[in-house]
Amino acid sequence: AQSVTQPDIHITVSEGASLELRCNYSYGATPYLFWYVQSPGQGLQLLLKYFSGDTLVQGIKGFEAEFKRSQSSFNLRKPSVHWSDAAEYFCAVGARENTGRRALTFGSGTRLQVQP
Amino acid sequence: EPEVTQTPSHQVTQMGQEVILRCVPISNHLYFYWYRQILGQKVEFLVSFYNNEISEKSEIFDDQFSVERPDGSNFTLKIRSTKLEDSAMYFCASSDTRWASNQPQHFGDGTRLSIL
Numbered sequence: 747a748q749s750v751t752q753p754d755i756h757i758t759v760s761e762g763a764s765l766e767l768r769c770n771y772s773y774g775a776t777p778y779l780f781w782y783v784q785s786p787g788q789g790l791q792l793l794l795k796y797f798s799g800d801t802l803v804q805g806i807k808g809f810e811a812e813f814k815r816s817q818s819s820f821n822l823r824k825p826s827v828h829w830s831d832a833a834e835y836f837c838a839v840g841a842r843e844n845t846g847r848r849a850l851t852f853g854s855g856t857r858l859q860v861q862p
Numbered sequence: 863e864p865e866v867t868q869t870p871s872h873q874v875t876q877m878g879q880e881v882i883l884r885c886v887p888i889s890n891h892l893y894f895y896w897y898r899q900i901l902g903q904k905v906e907f908l909v910s911f912y913n914n915e916i917s918e919k920s921e922i923f924d925d926q927f928s929v930e931r932p933d934g935s936n937f938t939l940k941i942r943s944t945k946l947e948d949s950a951m952y953f954c955a956s957s958d959t960r961w962a963s964n965q966p967q968h969f970g971d972g973t974r975l976s977i978l
Contacts, residue, residue: 780967789953789971790905836905847918849895849907 748773748839750853758859759827767822767856769811769837777839779820780850781811784834793835796820807831832860868954868970875944876978883939883973885954891968894937895955896929898922899972905953911937941975949977 749772759765771777779796794805801813811822820837834857838850867886875881887894896908909919911929928940937956941948951972 782969790969792967792969795967838905847907848893849897849910849918849920850905851907852905854904 748777748841748847748851750837750839750851752835752837752853752856754856755854756857756859758861760861761829762826765822765824765827765831765858767835767837767858769820769822769853770818771820771837771839772818773839773841775842776813776815777841779811779813780838780840781805781809781820781822782836782838782852783807784836784855786833790836793822827858827860829860829862832858834858866954866956866968866970868952868973870973871971872974872976874976874978877946878943881941881944881975883941883952883954883975885937885939885956885970886935887937887954887956888968889935891956891958893917893957894929894931895957896939897953897955897969898950899953900947900950908939908952944975944977946977949975951975 751770753768781793782790783793784790793809794803794811796803796813804810809824811820813820834855836855837853840850841847866888869884894911897905898908899905907920909923909929910917926942930938951974953972954970956968
């Protein structure tokens with residue numbers, strides 16, 4: 747069964763500082779990988795996804811993530827954080843064709859606080 | 863950009879009552895999903911629906927739950943006899959038919975269900 751671990755429950759960074767949110771997954775093969783962001787009271791917005799090809803993927807709002815097969819990781823990064831980035835971030839995995847459940851499996855989330 | 867819309871945004875219901883949560887998926891999508899997020903916890907998969915039948919469901923989706931596509935646009939989740947532990951944010955999602963794109967990338971803003 748697929749699973750996702752986000753080791754950091756809560757992270758605080760200063761505005762303008764760089765950010766890295768960790769995500770590790772467990773899956774029998776290379777899954778599809780996603781990062782979503784959830785602002786308070788809002789739904790889930792897709793930041794970026796990895797399907798295949800280049801292991802460094804670019805997303806919206808200046809975010810990027812790198813898939814590392816050897817580490818089963820898909821960490822999210824941003825070089826300079828803005829106050830509006832404060833939110834909850836979820837890593838998720840989805841099965842590839844006929845290898846498992848189509849629906850997404852989410853991590854527990856990392857709450858990001860941004861200090862002025 | 864097309865959106866998944868959910869109504870109501872907040873539903874308050876007495877324990878034991880039936881509740882129906884409504885979703886309008888993106889119009890050309892054919893896979894539909896319900897997820898829930900208990901306060902402070904991860905987003906969990908409930909059920910997926912395709913071609914007018916359930917294609918997958920989780921262990922959470924017991925006999926108290928049902929889904930329906932009553933017409934060409936709506937997708938509903940019914941909880942027959944609500945319990946206190948059903949209090950959560952319920953998210954609807956939709957995707958198109960291709961597996962690689964069939965991950966539910968498009969989420970609604972959710973319905974917050976409060977059981978009293």
